[in-house]
Amino acid sequence: MITLGLDPGISATGYGAVVFDRGSLTLERCGVWRPPQGLEFPVRLHFLFERLVALLGELRPAAVSVETVFAAKNVSSTVKLSHARGVLLAAAARFEIPVFEYEPRLVKKALVGYGQAEKPQVRAMVLALLARQRDRVPLDAADALAVAICHLHSRPPAP
């Protein structure tokens, strides 16, 4: 059973798919989609939609996990993020894959143990958990993997 974490963004959307089996976490796939900057905003959104549709069609994850929107002080950033997030959620719905949303502090708590942890701590823990596969994780995918792992913590699969 694959869990796919997403870290939405119009400049870069990270994704990370993991499998948790018999107490062991395995990296299935991870990476980053970067819609070319020269494209119009709607085309960049569609770019992200298409990338996720292709990935979901291939991996067929059992769940998609994503952080809730943390309203940035910069409203424009929040608005752009929400556009990107919208197309990703719609792509998951296209495959009837349930989407689970976690507050950023819950993701931090699941990984590091407390909700005020800094991003580098979270990323370090993601890499530690993936052990020998850590070299395959680009920095931009670590946050997506964190939210996938958070989902596994919250709803561990039946033994």
Add this chain to the structure above:
Amino acid sequence: MITLGLDPGISATGYGAVVFDRGSLTLERCGVWRPPQGLEFPVRLHFLFERLVALLGELRPAAVSVETVFAAKNVSSTVKLSHARGVLLAAAARFEIPVFEYEPRLVKKALVGYGQAEKPQVRAMVLALLARQRDRVPLDAADALAVAICHLHSRPPAP
């Protein structure tokens, strides 16, 4: 040449397609999509995406016109609106239809003559412009038609 205006929203998305030909404005199609409230948020987003894809495939408008996001005081509303808007923009991009964005005050100015006009004034003008077709316009589609008409004002087709 059809211009399609959109008034995005997760509860209700209005749409209005008009044709401007030889100085005369004709209503091609208008209505409202309401994703069933019982559905999960991602499913509602996908519902809107699918509706717009179907409409675009049928009408093949030359342009899609939509208001820029007016950041509401309620951030949660702005975030939801932006999710809905994201899937609609992505659907337009899927058909390679250019999307034109207008600030709310520009739409009001184009319809009523000044940017501080109230919504009812804008809607009344939309209905007046559509004259004998006005009975076909539900209230929720009037704002979508307004932004379509704003686009025609801003970029009148060559004579």
